[in-house]
Amino acid sequence: MKFHKALVATVIGLSVAQLSFAQTQITFKSAKTSSSYYQMAVEIAQAVKKDTNSDVIVTVEESQGSVQNVMESAFRGANYVFTTPPALVSLAQNGKAMFKNRSNPKFNDIRALFPIPSLAMHFVVSEKSGINNFSDMAGKEILLGKGTFGANEGAKYIKLFGLEGKIDFAKVELSNAVPALKNGQIDGFVTSGSFPAPNVIEASAGTKIKILSLSDEQIAQSKRTKLTIPAGTYTGQETDITTTSLPVVVYTSTAMDDATAYTLTKAFWEQKQKMGDDSPWWKGVSTKMLSNITGKIHPGAAKYYREMGVSLSDSQL
Template sequence: MKHILTKGLRFVAVGAVAGGLIASAAVAEIYKVTSIAPGMSPFVVNTAISKVVNTKVDGVEFQVRATGAATKHMVDAAMGKVDFLFGSPTINWLMANNFGPYKEMAAAPELEKGVGMIFSYQIGPYHYVTRADSGIMTLDDMRGKKVFAGPPGGAAKGVVLRNVADATGLKAEDMDVVEFGFDAAIQAFQDDKIDVIVLPTNSPSPAIQQFALTKKIRLLDVPVEKLKINAATGGTVNEIAAGVYGDNQVNEGAVRTHGAIVNFSAGMHVDEEVVYQVTKAIWENLADIHEAAAWMPSTITKEEGLGLIASRLHPGAERYYREAGWVIPEPVTFGN
């Protein structure tokens, strides 16, 4: 297998042979898989895929790392520093147009070409969560409050701040927007150090379930009719049911919010055959992946697996879909 980054190779003794020599055989080549924080939908998806790949694909071992922002993971994958990743059409759009965190990165449009999609799925609704006793009843009440909108430089933060501005007129400077990663923000909310936390995740979310074990929480309704939701970059309109987080969720009715279609992708440096075998293992062992969470069967589906192809499929994934007889839609492209 041909790769541009150095990977660890583990060996195991397979038995003594004549003359007392020991023969060693390569067990698996290690591939780096990046994700955002544990408890978030992409982490659950990527770890479920890794479990399947590590047991069903010979010679391939996935190792999941949940550090940093997805915007950085995309660049790392394009540069061959990581292999498989949680991706997003929004990030493709930002890179291809030198927007947001890529404004000063001249190479971003070219780097965007270095990642190919494997399949798409719904990351879930953006949960705007506050303590029930915070006095915050609507998004307008976030003025002057400590708010976690997303990791610094992350796509989620930009999405949240744009939507809050469209819905309420509040700008980042009108709130105390805290600079945390997802892990630190989840802990800070648990410790009552921030007033509102916004988490894009399928429900029920393990992180939010933990909040509801120790405190009463309120999910804030988002007036989606005021938002500029762009389906081309994966934007969706979502609803979170009342009571999904048990008796400590004080909402009397469902709340509206926005969501996003995201994806599982690979760097274009990853060997086509490896991605072919990974893609094949995912769809041939879908029942195993669905066991990872209650929401998984309605999230990872063959019907929506190619629902939004961001820029391009990885050649290995495309070969699998063509051989399996899938209908492959035209990719959505984002460059000027």
């Protein structure tokens, strides 16, 4: 009897060990826990777990930003994935800007998996401000914020479009933008984020607003990617909004095996519709956004795209 119990215990122990060994563990370096991109990473982790019946488990790690994510790619293991704009990958691989004197040959091993919602620029103004285009912002009180991508990008556009020195910048924190707009303290604010952006939803729900569109010429001046926010995204928005965006992509490296990269990519696209039902920002993601990936795509992910009938450029393979 003792021998039988010992044998059963051994068999159970082996089975548990085999199951544990079969489970793939992924580390997902995302963003600050307060950001929408951290929430997106959590949603992707849940989607992968569901699609693979828990065969692949994704653990989300907080990050201080995309530069940190790229830097860590040179030192983390094979199952490390992270988010960053494609432009930063290019800078890292060429040792430019914030990666000057911090280059690493392993940056050349970075490979893309799939796109996620882009950072879309929103120039939000109250209807009563009378602002209908960028030139109308002259002499108005605009909240730009500081230290964020949206603030830096907004300041760049103000200079590009001849408004430098013509706008009164509100001394209000961006977190207070919505109440400041509602009480007339400011005429508008600039923000960036995946659409629909929570603070813009809040602003449109409580007061009549307009979100400015950029012309093709202005978009060309910005040297950013054109993006359309469909009509009806925000309360009272009856027409499409044309703006600029900074694409964001989920990356790994060549250290990840093809099967794992294939499984992650497949899980994302097969669960995307369900994710979109729960969080509207996923509805704006499509395979057309693969064209925003300027570097190479992981062979495992590329295999899935071929099965989907999606064409990739020679430079991506």
